[in-house]
Amino acid sequence: MSARERWRWPALPLxxxxxxILALFGCKPAANGPAAPAAETPPLDVxxxxxxxxxxxxxxxLPGRLASTRVAEVRAQVSGIIRERAFEEGSLVHxxxxxxxxxxxxxxxxxxxxxxxxxxxxATRVQAQRQSERTGTLVExxxxxxxxxxxxxxxxxxxxxxVASATAQLARARIDLDYATVRAPIAGRIGRALVTEGAxxxxxxxxxxxxxxxxxxxxxxxxxxxxxxxxxxxxxxTVEVMLVQPDRSLYPDAGRLLFTDVSVDPGxxxxxxxxxxxxxxAALLPGTYVRVRVAQGLSADAVIVPAQAIQRSSAGEAQAYxxxxxxxxxxxxxxxxLTDAGWIVEEGLKAGETVVVEGFQKIQPGMAVNPVAWTxxxxxxxxxxx
Numbered sequence: 001m002s003a004r005e006r007w008r009w010p011a012l013p014l015x016x017x018x019x020x021i022l023a024l025f026g027c028k029p030a031a032n033g034p035a036a037p038a039a040e041t042p043p044l045d046v047x048x049x050x051x052x053x054x055x056x057x058x059x060x061x062l063p064g065r066l067a068s069t070r071v072a073e074v075r076a077q078v079s080g081i082i083r084e085r086a087f088e089e090g091s092l093v094h095x096x097x098x099x100x101x102x103x104x105x106x107x108x109x110x111x112x113x114x115x116x117x118x119x120x121x122x123a124t125r126v127q128a129q130r131q132s133e134r135t136g137t138l139v140e141x142x143x144x145x146x147x148x149x150x151x152x153x154x155x156x157x158x159x160x161x162x163v164a165s166a167t168a169q170l171a172r173a174r175i176d177l178d179y180a181t182v183r184a185p186i187a188g189r190i191g192r193a194l195v196t197e198g199a200x201x202x203x204x205x206x207x208x209x210x211x212x213x214x215x216x217x218x219x220x221x222x223x224x225x226x227x228x229x230x231x232x233x234x235x236x237x238t239v240e241v242m243l244v245q246p247d248r249s250l251y252p253d254a255g256r257l258l259f260t261d262v263s264v265d266p267g268x269x270x271x272x273x274x275x276x277x278x279x280x281x282a283a284l285l286p287g288t289y290v291r292v293r294v295a296q297g298l299s300a301d302a303v304i305v306p307a308q309a310i311q312r313s314s315a316g317e318a319q320a321y322x323x324x325x326x327x328x329x330x331x332x333x334x335x336x337x338l339t340d341a342g343w344i345v346e347e348g349l350k351a352g353e354t355v356v357v358e359g360f361q362k363i364q365p366g367m368a369v370n371p372v373a374w375t376x377x378x379x380x381x382x383x384x385x386x
């Protein structure tokens with residue numbers, strides 16, 4: 001036997017037991033047997049409501065802007081140096097409140113000069129009157145001619161005219177002196193001062209000093225399509241106007257409609273409307289963009305869903321989950337106005353369908369759910385139109 005053969009044979013006893021052990025483990029049956037099927041997940045509970053057709057106030061939401069009821073530009077009516085600003089910027093002022101004081105020295109001197117001229121003219125008139133009376137007596141005694149009497153009467157009338165002219169000039173001087181104290185022409189909120197102390201104003205033009213705006217009440221100007229029902233078809237005193245605030249809540253004080261324009265804008269096909277609203281706390285400011293809600297009677301058989309049930313797609317379109325046969329479906333909707341009871345659904349839902357109000361964050365279209373009655377509110381109640 002060669003040395004190579006002697007090297008191979010001792011390895012056989014070691015390999016054989018290993019193969020036997022592997023064979024035994026490979027043929028050993030599984031201890032646990034086949035895996036049992038997983039238990040099914042129970043349907044999720046979601047809060048739902050069954051929509052119903054009810055009668056609600058029909059509202060028309062329109063974009064608009066707020067405007068002051070009155071705007072007064074405070075201007076210098078006489079020239080001079082501003083000596084004092086007598087108001088706080090942004091405060092409320094009353095009609096007649098002092099706003100600015102212009103140096104009155106020149107105008108006070110002018111008043112004194114005109115008063116002296118009036119006194120001189122009055123003295124001349126008194127002398128002319130006495131001369132006219134004496135001349136008249138002499139004419140009666142035939143001691144003076146008629147020509148002398150005519151001259152005396154003419155002199156008296158000229159003196160009276162000089163008195164009237166001097167009186168008017170004194171009144172004008174007093175007006176200029178009064179204009180040196182600039183007062184508020186209307187009551188309202190005043191903006192920032194456009195000039196400071198020491199500025200020369202009114203030199204050649206009426207310098208604008210400030211602006212006062214009356215904002216209680218305040219106007220809301222908005223446009224409506226000519227194809228929409230005219231809000232003034234009814235008595236305008238009964239047409240209620242509300243403002244929808246940025247958080248979708250309503251401004252607490254209702255307004256009234258003033259008028260609609262008599263013609264349609266040919267470029268836009270819209271009518272201009274104006275409403276007035278109370279603004280006692282100055283919470284509404286001119287120039288603010290607002291949404292105006294105008295009551296347009298009642299809408300019968302309106303489908304309303306709670307506001308929580310409406311979702312918005314990435315494109316901003318309204319949608320909601322509808323439960324049918326125990327499964328969910330995501331339904332696109334076309335919504336109308338937001339009422340106290342919820343959104344009016346103009347297209348996409350019918351009365352009697354079930355809509356998910358709470359819990360839709362955990363579901364997907366086609367998922368089985370367990371509808372549970374929503375206790376957060378009612379949609380069948382008629383919202384108060386006021």
